[in-house]
Amino acid sequence: MKKLVFALAATAAVLGFSVQASAQEKAKICFVYVGSKTDGGWTQAHDIGRQELEKALADKIETQFLENVPEGPDAERAIERLARSGCGLIFTTSFGFMDATVKIAAKFPDVKFEHATGYKTAPNLATYNSRFYEGRYIQGQIAAKISQKGVAGYIASFPIPEVVMGINSFVTGARTVNPDFKIKVVWANTWFDPGKEADAAKALIDQGVDVLTQHTDTTAPMQVAAERGIKAFGQASDMIKAGPETQLTAIVDTWGAYYIKRTQAFIDGKWETTSSWDGLKDGILTMAPYTNMPDDVKAMAEATQKKIEAGELKPFTGPLKKQDGSDWLKDGEVAEDGVLLGMNFYVEGVDDKLPQ
Amino acid sequence: MGIFEAILLTVITAATPLVLAALGELVTERSGVLNLGVEGMMVMGAACAFIATQQTGSPYIGILAGIASGAVFSLLFGFLTLTLVANQVATGLALTILGLGVSGMIGEAYVGQSGIKLPQIVFPILSDIPFIGPLLFRQDLIFYLSIALVIGVQWFLFRSRAGLKLRSVGDSHSSAHALGINVIRTRYLAVMFGGGCAGLAGAQLSLVYTPQWVENMSAGRGWIALALVVFASWRPWRVVIGGYLFGAVSISQLYAQAFGVGIPSQFLSALPYLATIVVLILISHNRRMTLINTPASLGKPFVPDR
Numbered sequence: 001m002k003k004l005v006f007a008l009a010a011t012a013a014v015l016g017f018s019v020q021a022s023a024q025e026k027a028k029i030c031f032v033y034v035g036s037k038t039d040g041g042w043t044q045a046h047d048i049g050r051q052e053l054e055k056a057l058a059d060k061i062e063t064q065f066l067e068n069v070p071e072g073p074d075a076e077r078a079i080e081r082l083a084r085s086g087c088g089l090i091f092t093t094s095f096g097f098m099d100a101t102v103k104i105a106a107k108f109p110d111v112k113f114e115h116a117t118g119y120k121t122a123p124n125l126a127t128y129n130s131r132f133y134e135g136r137y138i139q140g141q142i143a144a145k146i147s148q149k150g151v152a153g154y155i156a157s158f159p160i161p162e163v164v165m166g167i168n169s170f171v172t173g174a175r176t177v178n179p180d181f182k183i184k185v186v187w188a189n190t191w192f193d194p195g196k197e198a199d200a201a202k203a204l205i206d207q208g209v210d211v212l213t214q215h216t217d218t219t220a221p222m223q224v225a226a227e228r229g230i231k232a233f234g235q236a237s238d239m240i241k242a243g244p245e246t247q248l249t250a251i252v253d254t255w256g257a258y259y260i261k262r263t264q265a266f267i268d269g270k271w272e273t274t275s276s277w278d279g280l281k282d283g284i285l286t287m288a289p290y291t292n293m294p295d296d297v298k299a300m301a302e303a304t305q306k307k308i309e310a311g312e313l314k315p316f317t318g319p320l321k322k323q324d325g326s327d328w329l330k331d332g333e334v335a336e337d338g339v340l341l342g343m344n345f346y347v348e349g350v351d352d353k354l355p356q
Numbered sequence: 357m358g359i360f361e362a363i364l365l366t367v368i369t370a371a372t373p374l375v376l377a378a379l380g381e382l383v384t385e386r387s388g389v390l391n392l393g394v395e396g397m398m399v400m401g402a403a404c405a406f407i408a409t410q411q412t413g414s415p416y417i418g419i420l421a422g423i424a425s426g427a428v429f430s431l432l433f434g435f436l437t438l439t440l441v442a443n444q445v446a447t448g449l450a451l452t453i454l455g456l457g458v459s460g461m462i463g464e465a466y467v468g469q470s471g472i473k474l475p476q477i478v479f480p481i482l483s484d485i486p487f488i489g490p491l492l493f494r495q496d497l498i499f500y501l502s503i504a505l506v507i508g509v510q511w512f513l514f515r516s517r518a519g520l521k522l523r524s525v526g527d528s529h530s531s532a533h534a535l536g537i538n539v540i541r542t543r544y545l546a547v548m549f550g551g552g553c554a555g556l557a558g559a560q561l562s563l564v565y566t567p568q569w570v571e572n573m574s575a576g577r578g579w580i581a582l583a584l585v586v587f588a589s590w591r592p593w594r595v596v597i598g599g600y601l602f603g604a605v606s607i608s609q610l611y612a613q614a615f616g617v618g619i620p621s622q623f624l625s626a627l628p629y630l631a632t633i634v635v636l637i638l639i640s641h642n643r644r645m646t647l648i649n650t651p652a653s654l655g656k657p658f659v660p661d662r
Contacts (some may be wrong), residue, residue: 048567187621203610
C-alpha cells in the first residue's frame, strides 16, 4: 500500500522538481523521511530541524523533502531522484535507508549525503546520530526515585542495538539510585501502532509497574499511563500535551543545530565526511522540562544532566555486570562507542530475555 | 480486579473494531461486492470522529460523524464500481490509499491533541455481577452497538425477507434481477452499510482505544477485518469468534512478555497470524461447506440489460 502511495508521491515530486530546478540558484538541501512529518515523534523532530535550517539560512538555500518513503528498494529510487533533480546535500533520516544511501552515493560522487543512525560512510557520505542513551540514563534515575514498587515498564520496538542500548542505560541509571531496581520489557515489534502500544502499556501496568517509558513513536502509552494514574516518559518529542500530569520528562530530538552546521559547511565548500555521534552537550538532544516530580528528584535529574553535559559522567561506566551476572566493565572502565553501537546483550536488572 | 479480568478487558477493546469492520464488510460481500477499501474507510472514520468530537465536545456526535464519513466515503466506491462498473479490486485499493491520504490531510491540525474518551455506560444491578459485570455491563456505547449489530445482522441475513434478497443478489445477480430485485440499489445499500460499520470501527479507534488522532492510526486493522470475513466464512457469529480469538492471541502475547516468559517476542507477535492461517486451512478443508457460504457472485460486476 505504502509503496503505491509513495510511487504517486514520488512521481508528483519529480514533476515538481524538474519545473523548479531550472529557476533556482540557491543550494538545494533535501530530506528523505520514513514517516509522515506530523507523526508527533521521530520524523516530526527531523522536520522541525529542517524548518529551523530553512529559517537560519533562508537566503542561501532551499529545502525539499519526501515523506512516507518505505525502507527498501523504493528508498533507492527516491534518493536517486532527489540526487538527479539537483539536490546538493541529501539527508536520509532512517536506519533502514542505509544501503540505499550507500548505493546512490557511489553513483553520484558530486552530491553529498548524510545518513542518520547508520554506520557506513564514503567520501561523500557522512553519518550522524544522537546519544539518546544519555537521556535514558537520567530517566532511569528519576524512575527509581518515583517508583514505589521498584519496577518500571519499558515498551520497546525492535531488538536492534539502538534500542537495547536505551534499555541498558535506563537500568544502569536506575540502579545508581536503587540497586535492586528492575524493569519489565514488552517488545511491540513496531515503531508505530497506537493501539498496540496502548495494549503493551496496559499489559505492563496490569502486572504492577508504576512508571512507564517507551521506545516507540506515538503518545498512546502516555495516554494509558495518564488514565491509570501512573507516571511516564515521552519519546522523541515533548509529549506533555498527552499527559499534563503524567509526563516526568521526555527525550526531545533537536536536529536543527546539526543540520545548520553541516549545511553551512556545505555552502562554504568545507563539507567533509564524518561519523558524528553527538549528545546532550552538543544540544542534539534535550530533555523536556522536569515536571510532576518532587523538587529533590528534579534537582538530582538536573545535576546528572549537568554532569553528562560537562563530560564528567558517562552512563556506561564500570563496574557493570551483564544480565547473566558475568562481568562486563571493570571499575572505572568506560564502554567504547563500537561496543555500544553493536550492543546485543542486557545488563543486570532487566527482567526479560533479549530476542535474538 | 484480577489479572485475567484485566486481560479480557484489553482484549474486548482490541477486538471491537475488528468485529465491527468485518461485520460491515461481511454484509457488503454477501451482496456480491468485494470492497478492499475497509482500511481507508476506517481511517476516515477515525479522523472524522476525532475532529467532530474536538469541535463539538461530544464524543456521541463524533460517533455519528465516524459512521457518516465511512458511509459517504463508501458511496464513492459504490459510484465507481456499481454505476460506472469499474474493477472492484483496483477501486477498493484506491479507496484505501485515498482514505489514508485524505484523513492525514484533514487531521493534520489535530495531531497531538488530547481527545475525549467515550464515557462508559454502566447498567445498574447487572454491572455488580462479579466478573461478568465489569466486562460486559461497564462498557462504552460502541461495544454495545457491536453486540447489537452482530445479532441484528444475523437476524437480517437469515431471518428477514430483505436479507434473503440481499443474499440472492450476492449469489446470482442475474437471477435476482430476473426476479425483479433491484440489484444495483441493494448493492449500494450494502456497500454503505459496510462503510458505516468501518467508520464506526474507526471512531472506536480514535474515541475509545486510543483517544487521539495520528496519521495512519488504523495501522492495518482494516486488512485484518477483511481476512476475518473469509475466516468467518461469511457468517456473523464466526466474525465475533474470529475477532475475539485474534484479539485474545495478540493481547495475551503482550501480557506473556511482561510476565517474562522466555519465548522470543517475534514468535509471539506472529502468533495471531499463525492462528489465522491454521484456522483458514481447517475451514478450507471442508470444501462443500465453504462453497455453500461463499457468495457466488462475489466481485463480479453487474450490468443490467435494458
